[in-house]
Amino acid sequence: VRLVESGGGLVQPGGSLRLSCATSGFTFSSYWMYWVRQAPGKGLEWVSAINSGGGSTYYADSVKGRFTISRDNAKNTLYLQMNSLKPEDTAVYYCAKAIEEGMDYWGKGTLVTVSS
Numbered sequence: 001v002r003l004v005e006s007g008g009g010l011v012q013p014g015g016s017l018r019l020s021c022a023t024s025g026f027t028f029s030s031y032w033m034y035w036v037r038q039a040p041g042k043g044l045e046w047v048s049a050i051n052s053g054g055g056s057t058y059y060a061d062s063v064k065g066r067f068t069i070s071r072d073n074a075k076n077t078l079y080l081q082m083n084s085l086k087p088e089d090t091a092v093y094y095c096a097k098a099i100e101e102g103m104d105y106w107g108k109g110t111l112v113t114v115s116s
Contacts, residue, residue, distance in 0.1 A: 001023075001024075001025040001026050001097065001105045002023065002024045002025050002107075003021055003022070003023050003095050003096070003097065003105060003106060003107035004021065004022045004023075004107055004108070005019060005020070005021050005093060005094060005095055005107045005108070005109055005110040006019070006020050006021075006022070006110055007019040007020050007110060008092075008093060008110030008111045008112045008113075009111075009112070009113070010113045010115065011085055011112070011113070011114055012114070012115070012116050013085060013086060013087060013114055013115075013116055014084060014085065015085050015114070016081070016082060016083045016084075016085065017082050017085065017112060018079060018080070018081050018082070019035070019079065019080040019082065019093055019095075019110060019112075020077055020078070020079055021033075021035075021077060021078040021079070021080075021095030021107060022076065022077050023076045023077065023078065023095075023097075024076060026097065026105075028071075028073060028076040028077075029052060029053075029073035029076075030052055031052055031097055031098060031099075032049060032050065032051050032052055032098035033049070033050055033069075033071060033078045033095060033096065033097060033098055034046060034047070034048065034049050034095070034096040034097075034098050034103055035047040035048045035049075035069060035078075035080045035093060035094070035095055035096075036093075036094050036096055036103075036106070037089075037091035037092065037093045037094065037112075038091055038092050038094070038109075039088070039090060039091040040090070040091075042091075045060065045062075045091075046060060047059070047060055047063055047067065047080070047093070048060065048063065048067060048069040048080065049069070049098065050069045050070070050071055050078070052073075053073075054070065054071045054073065057069050057070075062088075063082075063089075066082065066083050066084045066085075067080060067081065067082050067083070068080070068081040068083075069081075078095050080093065080095075082112070085112075085114045086114060087114045087115060088114075089112060089114050090112060090113050090114050090115070091111075091112060092109040092110065092111050092112075093109060093110055093111075093112055094106045094107055094108075094109045095107055
């Protein structure tokens with residue numbers, strides 16, 4: 001199983017970024033997927049979830065209305081569109097393969113820094 005995040009970087013407050021997560025080694029279309037993040041000096045925070053077909057999405061209150069999760073099952077790829085970014089969104093963002101108990105695989109992450 002392999003998950004590789006990309007798309008992070010430095011962005012000014014109010015800006016946008018689109019994260020991608022390329023996956024391999026499992027049947028992507030069969031699994032829910034998560035985005036989680038870890039801010040400097042803090043614990044892991046769940047950000048968003050999407051069901052296997054992509055028709056149902058869920059968000060943490062802190063990102064609702066600003067972030068959009070999506071997936072392309074033909075490309076085995078997960079996305080996170082992040083708009084209206086705030087300094088408190090600064091974190092390493094990870095995509096994770098969901099299981100009933102939580103998540104069993106995740107990538108190495110991509111750093112998002114929101115700063116002027």
